[in-house]
Amino acid sequence: MTPLLSVQxxxxxxxxxxxxxxxxxxxxxxEVMGIVGESGSGKSTLLNCLAGHxxxxxxxxxxxxxGHGPRDTVTMSEPERRMLGRTDWAFVHQRASDGLRMGVSAxxxxxERLMAIGNRHYGDIRGHAIDWLDxxxxxxxxxxDRPVTFSGGMQQxxxxxxxxxxxxxxxxxxxxxxxxxVSVQARLxxxxxxxxxxxxxxxxxxxxxxxxxxxxxxxxxxxxxxxVVEHGLTDRVLDDPQHAYTxxxxxxxxxx
Amino acid sequence: MSGYNFAYLDEQTKRMIRRAILxxxxxxxxxxxxxxxxxxxxxxxxxxxxxxxxxxxxxxxxFKVIDQGADDTTNAVSIRRFFERTAGIATTTATRDATVxxxxxxxxxxxxxxxxxxxxxxxxxxxxxxxxxRESETRKMHSLAEYGLMHVKLYEDISRHGHIATTYAxxxxxxERYVMDPSPIPKFDNPKLSDCAAIQxxxxxxxxRIYALxxxxxxxxxxxxxxxxxxxxxxxxxxxxxxxETYLDEVIMDDAGGRMFVCSDTDHCETRQNAGYRGKxxx
Amino acid sequence: MIELRNVxxxxxxxxxxxxxxxxxxxxxxxxxxxxxxxxxxxxxAGKSTLMRMIxxxxxxxxxxxxxxGVDLVQAEPREIIRIRRETLGYVSQFxxxxxxxxxLQVVAEPLRAIGAPPDRAEAQARDLLTRLNIPRRLWSLxxxxxxxxxxxxxxxxxxxxxxxxxxxxxxxxxxxxxENRDIVLGLIETAKQRGAAIVGIFHxxxxxxxxxxREIDVGRFTPEQAA
Numbered sequence: 001m002t003p004l005l006s007v008q009x010x011x012x013x014x015x016x017x018x019x020x021x022x023x024x025x026x027x028x029x030x031e032v033m034g035i036v037g038e039s040g041s042g043k044s045t046l047l048n049c050l051a052g053h054x055x056x057x058x059x060x061x062x063x064x065x066x067g068h069g070p071r072d073t074v075t076m077s078e079p080e081r082r083m084l085g086r087t088d089w090a091f092v093h094q095r096a097s098d099g100l101r102m103g104v105s106a107x108x109x110x111x112e113r114l115m116a117i118g119n120r121h122y123g124d125i126r127g128h129a130i131d132w133l134d135x136x137x138x139x140x141x142x143x144x145d146r147p148v149t150f151s152g153g154m155q156q157x158x159x160x161x162x163x164x165x166x167x168x169x170x171x172x173x174x175x176x177x178x179x180x181x182v183s184v185q186a187r188l189x190x191x192x193x194x195x196x197x198x199x200x201x202x203x204x205x206x207x208x209x210x211x212x213x214x215x216x217x218x219x220x221x222x223x224x225x226x227x228v229v230e231h232g233l234t235d236r237v238l239d240d241p242q243h244a245y246t247x248x249x250x251x252x253x254x255x256x
Numbered sequence: 257m258s259g260y261n262f263a264y265l266d267e268q269t270k271r272m273i274r275r276a277i278l279x280x281x282x283x284x285x286x287x288x289x290x291x292x293x294x295x296x297x298x299x300x301x302x303x304x305x306x307x308x309x310x311x312x313x314x315x316x317x318x319f320k321v322i323d324q325g326a327d328d329t330t331n332a333v334s335i336r337r338f339f340e341r342t343a344g345i346a347t348t349t350a351t352r353d354a355t356v357x358x359x360x361x362x363x364x365x366x367x368x369x370x371x372x373x374x375x376x377x378x379x380x381x382x383x384x385x386x387x388x389x390r391e392s393e394t395r396k397m398h399s400l401a402e403y404g405l406m407h408v409k410l411y412e413d414i415s416r417h418g419h420i421a422t423t424y425a426x427x428x429x430x431x432e433r434y435v436m437d438p439s440p441i442p443k444f445d446n447p448k449l450s451d452c453a454a455i456q457x458x459x460x461x462x463x464x465r466i467y468a469l470x471x472x473x474x475x476x477x478x479x480x481x482x483x484x485x486x487x488x489x490x491x492x493x494x495x496x497x498x499x500x501e502t503y504l505d506e507v508i509m510d511d512a513g514g515r516m517f518v519c520s521d522t523d524h525c526e527t528r529q530n531a532g533y534r535g536k537x538x539x
Numbered sequence: 540m541i542e543l544r545n546v547x548x549x550x551x552x553x554x555x556x557x558x559x560x561x562x563x564x565x566x567x568x569x570x571x572x573x574x575x576x577x578x579x580x581x582x583x584a585g586k587s588t589l590m591r592m593i594x595x596x597x598x599x600x601x602x603x604x605x606x607x608g609v610d611l612v613q614a615e616p617r618e619i620i621r622i623r624r625e626t627l628g629y630v631s632q633f634x635x636x637x638x639x640x641x642x643l644q645v646v647a648e649p650l651r652a653i654g655a656p657p658d659r660a661e662a663q664a665r666d667l668l669t670r671l672n673i674p675r676r677l678w679s680l681x682x683x684x685x686x687x688x689x690x691x692x693x694x695x696x697x698x699x700x701x702x703x704x705x706x707x708x709x710x711x712x713x714x715x716x717x718e719n720r721d722i723v724l725g726l727i728e729t730a731k732q733r734g735a736a737i738v739g740i741f742h743x744x745x746x747x748x749x750x751x752x753r754e755i756d757v758g759r760f761t762p763e764q765a766a
Contacts, residue, residue: 078400079400082400082402086404101387101408103387104387104408104412105412105415105416107411107415108408108411108412108415111408111411112404112405112408113404114404115404115405115407115408115411116402116403116404116405117404120407120479120480120481121480121481121482122411122414122480122481122482122483123482124482125411126415143415144415144416
């Protein structure tokens with residue numbers, strides 16, 4: 001089986017400060033990988049390099065494109081990369097306001113990607129928007145409301161709908177439940193789990209919340225100071241951590 | 257006219273602007289940056305259009321200026337006087353007789369012909385500005401022809417009003433490539449942009465951009481398959497000349513709410529009246 | 540079906556002076572289809588550790604753990620996940636679920652994960668919940684608020700809804716009343732009859748005697764501790 005994403009030697013620094021160093025892994029279709037680590041461990045830098053938001057200093061991100069098979073997204077032309085970014089990839093930001101157009105209605109937010117790839121039928125776009133609002137459990141009656149009138153959890157679900165409407169195969173998530181109430185987090189996690197399963201999505205989730213990765217991620221990468229210190233099946237890493245840092249991380253979580 | 261270089265601007269500046277115009281004509285609809293000069297009038301009064309006119313005018317030209325279709329409003333009169341004084345050129349109010357026409361917010365009703373130049377005054381040249389405030393991002397969107405956002409604006413219109421409620425500065429796509437703001441002309445005028453025999457030049461002074469449509473350029477107004485573009489006009493004949501084909505202004509006549517509809521293009525209306533056409537309100 | 544060769548397990552506690560604890564060594568075990576093997580031994584002997592290693596949840600230090608032909612010690616995470624989805628079921632002592640997900644969905648999930656249509660998965664989940672005497676009014680609620688015995692039966696339903704060829708059972712009857720205990724033992728017997736290879740931990744001697752074919756004392760794998 002061909003990996004959907006094959007990452008080799010991903011390295012990025014900011015002057016003398018190391019972002020991430022020599023990170024390599026393969027992600028297979030339908031796999032969900034978590035990346036955990038403390039603030040400054042390089043996990044967000046890595047995610048942004050993978051998603052094409054940052055240019056890495058070294059390394060390659062080979063993506064198995066629909067049309068042309070495996071291609072290095074680091075060296076492909078910008079129009080191609082941006083096209084991937086709004087069709088076959090999705091990016092869920094921690095702050096919904098970074099991933100939504102706050103001045104545009106919920107329907108317009110969901111419809112934007114469709115219009116970007118050439119859909120020119122209003123009724124059709126609106127139909128898709130209603131369908132997606134339903135799938136992320138937002139009342140269709142809110143379709144013409146702006147996201148500023150939504151709760152934090154609803155905004156995050158709207159961001160997910162906006163991202164998934166084009167049927168992407170790979171989703172990048174940066175702390176998708178960060179900043180949400182615990183009760184809202186659970187609902188969002190359940191929703192994400194269902195979407196990942198039903199759409200056969202592959203996903204890379206950056207978080208510092210071990211509970212999130214336990215529920216969502218098949219496998220886990222633990223980062224410290226820009227490097228991967230441990231990598232494996234999620235419950236194995238969490239229940240039988242091998243590296244000193246992972247042991248510290250796991251034992252630091254308060255038990256409830 | 258002593259004391260001024262021809263058409264106010266120095267020759268180097270005019271050459272710089274002409275280069276921008278030539279580039280703009282070579283890439284229809286693309287916004288070319290230029291080093292806009294301070295003009296002896298405030299921004300918003302047509303400084304971009306005035307600089308473009310200054311760069312294209314020759315001593316043999318006959319110059320016309322309209323503001324919302326009228327030759328006799330303050331803005332039109334002052335720009336016409338400006339070039340009379342600084343270029344000593346002939347002026348006219350007749351569309352037919354003019355070789356260069358500077359306009360704010362209208363395209364003349366009379367079809368333009370080859371050899372004429374129509375200069376638009378543009379306040380905000382960037383059609384994507386409404387939804388994407390970052391200039392770096394809008395430039396990238398133009399260069400990659402990523403125009404989904406433009407339809408988001410139209411989508412928002414329909415979702416809020418049931419139809420596309422944008423009535424002026426209605427976005428267009430030029431030769432299936434660049435999305436362009438046609439300046440705040442009524443959407444009624446949009447069809448005249450396309451396949452026009454004259455050269456159309458757009459100048460934005462404050463924003464320092466020039467863009468252009470060479471003669472016979474295809475210009476399409478953006479729309480949806482199920483909400484096609486509709487260049488609507490008020491459903492009245494002109495009160496003065498009786499035309500049912502022109503763009504109308506609504507004029508309030510008295511404190512009792514009396515009103516009349518008249519052509520916004522004053523030259524066209526007068527030409528028709530002189531030819532014997534009469535509307536119901538004509539004296 | 541389940542095959543262990545020379546498996547050993549140590550824990551290294553990096554944050555406690557790098558203490559190394561040898562837990563198991565030289566573990567050999569074979570469980571054939573239709574066979575149920577009980578792990579016995581005193582508390583702390585490593586019964587749960589061994590079971591967790593077979594599930595891939597704990598990392599073996601050395602050796603081979605083969606389930607359905609795949610060596611879980613060497614396998615990639617996605618291989619282990621595939622084995623868990625298709626081949627290897629696990630009924631743990633504790634229920635771990637996403638809050639807010641209804642019991643019916645919790646039980647149907649293993650079938651959904653292998654691509655069963657929702658209606659069929661739910662029908663089978665309903666059937667099992669009925670057999671395990673979980674009141675119908677609870678099906679639409681999350682099991683997180685259930686009593687210990689109810690949670691355990693939900694856990695069992697989850698473990699038996701898909702006919703796994705290999706099953707790991709950690710105290711499946713611990714907090715059950717006699718009637719439900721009998722039902723669960725019946726499920727285990729049925730699983731054996733269809734050919735499931737089962738490894739279990741049963742403190743309940745009667746239950747062990749009823750369903751298990753043989754016992755392995757995990758204590759015999761306890762390594763000699765260095766003095």
